[in-house]
Amino acid sequence: MGKIYVIGIGPGDPEMMTGEAGEALRSCEIIAGYKTYTDLIKRYYPDKEYYENGMRGEIERCEKCVEYAISGKRVALICSGDAGIYGMASPLLEVADKMGFDDVEIIPGITAALSGAAELGAPLSHDFCVISLSDLLTPWDLIEKRLRYTAACDLCIVLYNPSSHNRPGHLKKACEILMTVLSPDTACGYVRNIGREGSEKKLCTLSELLSETVDMATTVFIGNSQTEIKRGRMITPRGYKI
């Protein structure tokens, strides 16, 4: 029997991958993943066999990984960012459970909440939440409720998947909901293409964020009531007297 590693490769730059992620990739014969992500790493692991497919091919990808492993292969299933946070660890474990396969190891990676925060300063230095604005797999009503409740208890908020071709208005709608609770001057920021070519970032207020156009590769940060912008950095105080 083989083995499956579900590996978070971080934002894309191999320098932002952990040592154990690199080690696991080197040890595998087959690397499976969403094509955009396999393209990011192929040049560093040119001698591997690749299994790639596209969006909505997630379950088939997991089934293939388990089939390869049952046939004795060592398989790396890669995810951008972390293996778990909106990653493939969950569907892979569910598929492996169904197919009766056990030898799975999850290897964490730097998710966009961490890499994006580091780019902006220190926006997540107090309690925070991570919410995806994609309603492909989650009812929009539940997303709205989570925005309202987390704003009401003054959490810092990270938004994943803030926009796509099919739902260009989601960030605007989210900002409108947040502004029913939060000050329009709440410190915000976003980062696009973290750790990849063409990376860009911006700091703004919540009311300015409402009119910004962002894409799927953007991660958005909304501060809590204490967050400030100082010297071009978004800083959420931990509470020390400074």
Added chain:
Amino acid sequence: MGKIYVIGIGPGDPEMMTGEAGEALRSCEIIAGYKTYTDLIKRYYPDKEYYENGMRGEIERCEKCVEYAISGKRVALICSGDAGIYGMASPLLEVADKMGFDDVEIIPGITAALSGAAELGAPLSHDFCVISLSDLLTPWDLIEKRLRYTAACDLCIVLYNPSSHNRPGHLKKACEILMTVLSPDTACGYVRNIGREGSEKKLCTLSELLSETVDMATTVFIGNSQTEIKRGRMITPRGYKI
């Protein structure tokens, strides 16, 4: 002028550090940190100068780093896990701002929410929040409110600093609050000493968690209403039909 890197070293095992974190550590002359964390890495970087102090020495540590950098040194300020999540990035940026120093780079690392989740399976595959139960710098009322509100919108919840000598009952109190909203059968888990010697983990229900004794080095995971335990793994579904 020198430079300051605020570096998330991950859980402690150098294999769980990113390449850029290792590179930044090697490039620095001085490594500053809380003594428990400098002890974790000293053997890998034996030729460096160290500045170490203890709990409640955080602001002094930041001031020292800025003084070293102003005097022309390259300084690494290390944090366990990530540099930002309850880390030193925020106080360092505030102190640097006050002292008029700009050249700071934040390097993210694997925080316990990610490394602990990987140990347990895939508990954070849907929207989640991270809440610290330490009331050293946060009023307990606000912590309670955040527990109540995040449970009410069915977020997965990660608890940092669930206990300490001074507040041994915090996890029990948190579970009691959560159980006013969540089912006592909610899937939970915790991991202690992630990526270090003596690491241990346990899966249980929320009502069982209430009676568990955990320490400061433990990270606790509370599932959402869909989270299940299968083959000894905690799995929060992303929403795919499997």
